Amino acid sequence: MEMQTRKNRRGRPEHYVSGRHLNLNDLKQEARHLRNQYLNNVIPNSPKPEFHVTRLKHDTDQDGLSGIRKDEGFRVPHKVLNDPHAGVLLWWSLAVDHEEVKSAETRLLQQKFSNLTEDEATMHPSFLYKFTSSPAFSEKSRLGSYRFTFNLKDVLEAYSLQFCSGDQPIMRVYETVLHRQEVQHTVLVHSPANQELFSKYYPLLVDDPNAVCVYKDDHFIWRPYAMSETHWYELVERPGENQMDAHEWNKKRFYIWDHVTIALHVDKQVLKFDANQLRKNLTFCLQGEPAIGTFDSFEDAENQVKYLWPDCDSPLDKECSLKQRFTDLRLVLVGRTGSGKSSSGNIILARDAFSTGAAAAGNVQCCLQMEKVFDWEVTVVDTPGLSEKLEIQTEILKCIAMSAPGPHAFLLVIKVGPQINEEQDAVRQMEVIFGKNVWSHTFVVLTYNDQRKTDVQILEKNKIELKKILPGSVKDRCYVLNNNQQVWDLLDEVAKMAVANNVYSCKDTVIQDLRLVLVGRTGSGKSSSGNIILGRDAFSTGGAAASSSSGNVQCCLQMEKVFDWEVTVVDTPGLSENLEIQMEILKCIAMSAPGPHAFLLVIKVGPQINEEQDAVRQMEVIFGKNVWSHTFVVLTYNDQPKIDVQILEKNKTELKKILPGRVEDRCYVLNNNQQVWDLLDEVAKMAVANNVYSCKDRVVQDLRLVFVGRTGSGKSSSGNIILGRDVFSTGGAAASSSSGNAQCCLQTKKVFHWKVTVVETPGLSETPEVKTEIRRCVDMLAPGPHAFLLVIKVGPQMDEEQDTMRQMEEIFGENVWWFTFVVLIYDDQSETDIELQVVVTEDELKKILPQRVGDRYYNHSINSWNSLQDYYLLREVEKMVVANRGKFYSVQDSAKKRKITDVDDVKID
Numbered sequence: 001m002e003m004q005t006r007k008n009r010r011g012r013p014e015h016y017v018s019g020r021h022l023n024l025n026d027l028k029q030e031a032r033h034l035r036n037q038y039l040n041n042v043i044p045n046s047p048k049p050e051f052h053v054t055r056l057k058h059d060t061d062q063d064g065l066s067g068i069r070k071d072e073g074f075r076v077p078h079k080v081l082n083d084p085h086a087g088v089l090l091w092w093s094l095a096v097d098h099e100e101v102k103s104a105e106t107r108l109l110q111q112k113f114s115n116l117t118e119d120e121a122t123m124h125p126s127f128l129y130k131f132t133s134s135p136a137f138s139e140k141s142r143l144g145s146y147r148f149t150f151n152l153k154d155v156l157e158a159y160s161l162q163f164c165s166g167d168q169p170i171m172r173v174y175e176t177v178l179h180r181q182e183v184q185h186t187v188l189v190h191s192p193a194n195q196e197l198f199s200k201y202y203p204l205l206v207d208d209p210n211a212v213c214v215y216k217d218d219h220f221i222w223r224p225y226a227m228s229e230t231h232w233y234e235l236v237e238r239p240g241e242n243q244m245d246a247h248e249w250n251k252k253r254f255y256i257w258d259h260v261t262i263a264l265h266v267d268k269q270v271l272k273f274d275a276n277q278l279r280k281n282l283t284f285c286l287q288g289e290p291a292i293g294t295f296d297s298f299e300d301a302e303n304q305v306k307y308l309w310p311d312c313d314s315p316l317d318k319e320c321s322l323k324q325r326f327t328d329l330r331l332v333l334v335g336r337t338g339s340g341k342s343s344s345g346n347i348i349l350a351r352d353a354f355s356t357g358a359a360a361a362g363n364v365q366c367c368l369q370m371e372k373v374f375d376w377e378v379t380v381v382d383t384p385g386l387s388e389k390l391e392i393q394t395e396i397l398k399c400i401a402m403s404a405p406g407p408h409a410f411l412l413v414i415k416v417g418p419q420i421n422e423e424q425d426a427v428r429q430m431e432v433i434f435g436k437n438v439w440s441h442t443f444v445v446l447t448y449n450d451q452r453k454t455d456v457q458i459l460e461k462n463k464i465e466l467k468k469i470l471p472g473s474v475k476d477r478c479y480v481l482n483n484n485q486q487v488w489d490l491l492d493e494v495a496k497m498a499v500a501n502n503v504y505s506c507k508d509t510v511i512q513d514l515r516l517v518l519v520g521r522t523g524s525g526k527s528s529s530g531n532i533i534l535g536r537d538a539f540s541t542g543g544a545a546a547s548s549s550s551g552n553v554q555c556c557l558q559m560e561k562v563f564d565w566e567v568t569v570v571d572t573p574g575l576s577e578n579l580e581i582q583m584e585i586l587k588c589i590a591m592s593a594p595g596p597h598a599f600l601l602v603i604k605v606g607p608q609i610n611e612e613q614d615a616v617r618q619m620e621v622i623f624g625k626n627v628w629s630h631t632f633v634v635l636t637y638n639d640q641p642k643i644d645v646q647i648l649e650k651n652k653t654e655l656k657k658i659l660p661g662r663v664e665d666r667c668y669v670l671n672n673n674q675q676v677w678d679l680l681d682e683v684a685k686m687a688v689a690n691n692v693y694s695c696k697d698r699v700v701q702d703l704r705l706v707f708v709g710r711t712g713s714g715k716s717s718s719g720n721i722i723l724g725r726d727v728f729s730t731g732g733a734a735a736s737s738s739s740g741n742a743q744c745c746l747q748t749k750k751v752f753h754w755k756v757t758v759v760e761t762p763g764l765s766e767t768p769e770v771k772t773e774i775r776r777c778v779d780m781l782a783p784g785p786h787a788f789l790l791v792i793k794v795g796p797q798m799d800e801e802q803d804t805m806r807q808m809e810e811i812f813g814e815n816v817w818w819f820t821f822v823v824l825i826y827d828d829q830s831e832t833d834i835e836l837q838v839v840v841t842e843d844e845l846k847k848i849l850p851q852r853v854g855d856r857y858y859n860h861s862i863n864s865w866n867s868l869q870d871y872y873l874l875r876e877v878e879k880m881v882v883a884n885r886g887k888f889y890s891v892q893d894s895a896k897k898r899k900i901t902d903v904d905d906v907k908i909d
Contacts, residue, residue, distance in 0.1 A: 333383060338415065628663050778890065
């Protein structure tokens with residue numbers, strides 16, 4: 001029977017044979033008239049393994065994922081042309097993991113070399129994974145970014161219960177499909193109730209030793225005849241040595257590749273699973289070629305999965321390639337002096353790589369050695385014995401760079417015996433050096449002198465003691481290394497964990513560079529603290545810094561390598577109510593771009609410590625409330641006889657009164673290297689959790705403003721001043737009509753740290769056309785303006801502004817006042833006159849402004865306006881936005897109502 005042709009769901013032709021799984025020779029015969037160039041290529045000698053597959057995978061895109069979550073299971077998504085059953089079949093593929101590749105390799109070796117034991121075959125260097133380059137084995141997907149991987153047994157049990165009334169499903173040979181380079185063998189699974197529908201055309205899947213695919217003992221046996229999409233390797237057999245290996249081939253050759261799909265007959269029903277099980281079995285896939293479905297970025301996929309499973313805190317995992325499981329391993333040996341670290345490294349590498357005994361007693365440097373061990377290129381870094389000494393801890397940290405891009409695992413070596421409880425210090429020191437996250441990358445290796453006891457006895461005897469000193473799940477990852485099998489077991493587990501955890505890096509606990517900002521009152525000791533941190537006279541102190549009444553009036557940046565960190569410190573002017581000083585202090589954000597990891601608020605202890613309340617308030621005014629999540633406190637003092645602990649204890653009560661939240665628990669005194677290390681280490685750990693501070697942490701990132709007022713009030717001029725350029729027509733240019741500018745006009749500019757968008761509106765008027773045009777400002781600032789700046793020109797006609805209030809409310813509704821800030825414009829005159837008019841205006845404002853506007857108004861003169869006043873006005877508007885909890889104004893034109901829309905447009909803490 002010749003192959004038939006049909007169009008697939010993409011409208012492309014595909015060739016198929018129903019009711020048969022064609023082996024390679026039969027396929028070539030059936031497809032001889034198709035002139036498939038890949039099918040007849042000559043390829044190098046390749047392995048012919050037998051995979052025992054116990055897992056299935058189902059790939060989908062974002063739409064499919066949403067449907068699966070909604071249905072809590074899988075249904076048929078589409079119908080294929082010219083295939084009467086495809087519209088009722090649910091498709092899965094065989095999922096071959098690294099463990100099955102290794103098992104298939106072991107079976108192949110034992111089949112080829114009959115005298116090879118299972119243990120010998122298991123420890124044979126891996127080669128089979130190099131041939132598994134076809135999409136059937138790929139971590140990538142052609143159908144979408146989301147992959148569900150289930151145990152075959154779970155899928156068949158669910159199908160049996162939901163579709164077969166608990167009976168065993170029936171499996172049949174459905175078809176073989178030949179694409180351009182791909183061969184697909186499909187197994188049909190259906191209910192016994194549908195025997196008549198399928199038995200006539202599709203034979204049963206039977207246990208045939210020559211079949212491409214059979215089902216036996218709860219797994220599919222798959223015998224692929226082409227595993228490589230592109231052939232780069234040739235299989236070399238050495239029977240005399242019981243060896244097989246993959247040698248690079250001198251030419252690449254494209255060829256067909258085959259795989260097996262499982263088609264479950266579900267008709268229009270859903271194959272259901274528990275929602276939590278669906279999430280647990282979900283991973284993210286990169287895009288494969290050729291892409292058939294749609295694909296998301298990993299960030300978008302994380303957001304989508306979090307949206308669909310909001311109660312699940314587990315991170316979305318990425319699919320890993322088989323190659324990642326069979327490449328290199330980087331290990332770091334850690335432990336106390338005399339624990340047996342170096343000897344353990346020698347056992348792993350199977351040679352005397354590291355000095356041991358007396359020769360190793362004085363080792364104070366990290367040492368790296370490499371060796372091919374079983375399947376892996378293994379790199380081992382032996383470290384000095386754990387110690388409280390800062391120099392030793394710094395040396396130990398070098399292991400991270402030496403095993404770049406980072407170690408896959410730490411091997412904490414513990415010598416068992418009467419002193420095992422003392423290993424609590426080793427555990428504590430591990431955490432001090434590498435951080436708490438080190439334990440997710442840690443295995444424990446036990447060494448001992450008592451040769452009379454077996455390894456199992458050693459593990460069992462010390463299990464209780466180890467539970468007391470080891471954190472979390474580490475106690476379940478304990479090994480004894482005395483033979484090759486034990487080394488294999490350890491490295492195999494490290495490889496598995498490495499795929500799940502990736503590698504450890506300094507980002508897991510500390511970061512490689514730290515950016516710090518010193519903040520405090522003049523005379524608090526900021527500059528001196530910076531010098532202590534950097535280990536040199538980097539900032540001027542004392543008389544040199546006090547050239548003005550407020551000390552240094554500019555930010556100053558200095559850098560230095562401190563321990564293992566590249567430290568950048570910005571010293572700022574003393575905290576002040578002066579707006580110029582506050583703006584200068586804000587420059588520290590740009591100077592420490594992309595943002596400081598921590599602020600060090602320097603407080604001088606003494607009788608006046610309560611006055612530091614002002615420093616705390618000014619910190620919050622300048623940087624916003626979120627600054628405290630990035631703040632540490634450094635205490636300085638003159639009373640030298642008292643020790644640092646007494647200083648901290650004595651001032652703890654006072655500090656609690658003035659410091660917000662948890663900041664009082666982050667107080668330090670800096671008098672020696674250890675204290676500097678402790679501070680920087682804590683900053684680094686906090687930085688990992690908090691990332692960096694940026695102006696985004698100031699709550700409001702962008703401001704959308706509408707300027708409203710009567711013609712001639714100074715709207716256009718005010719808008720130009722805020723944006724720092726002439727973008728709106730003023731004076732005669734704007735007065736070409738009786739109502740000035742007749743259309744709304746939008747302009748955007750970065751002003752200080754805000755992105756400011758301004759819409760200037762026509763002068764308020766009773767004309768319906770003008771009101772309609774003014775109302776258009778809301779759509780122009782979609783999703784809605786944060787604030788309306790109502791511009792009022794102060795003068796004899798103030799009483800007429802009552803009409804302004806009425807027109808505002810007619811256009812925008814009564815809720816507009818929650819979002820309104822009043823800007824009072826004066827003609828140039830003496831400061832005395834302005835002050836007098838402000839008093840008068842306050843009384844008049846109470847008569848004309850709605851109560852909800854409150855004291856949200858600002859006075860300024862057009863001609864004497866400057867950038868400081870610009871900053872002050874925008875900061876006051878920002879405060880109003882925060883008071884409104886980030887809500888913005890929105891008009892629902894369809895309902896002809898005005899309302900507040902509760903949308904988290906601005907992050908409010």
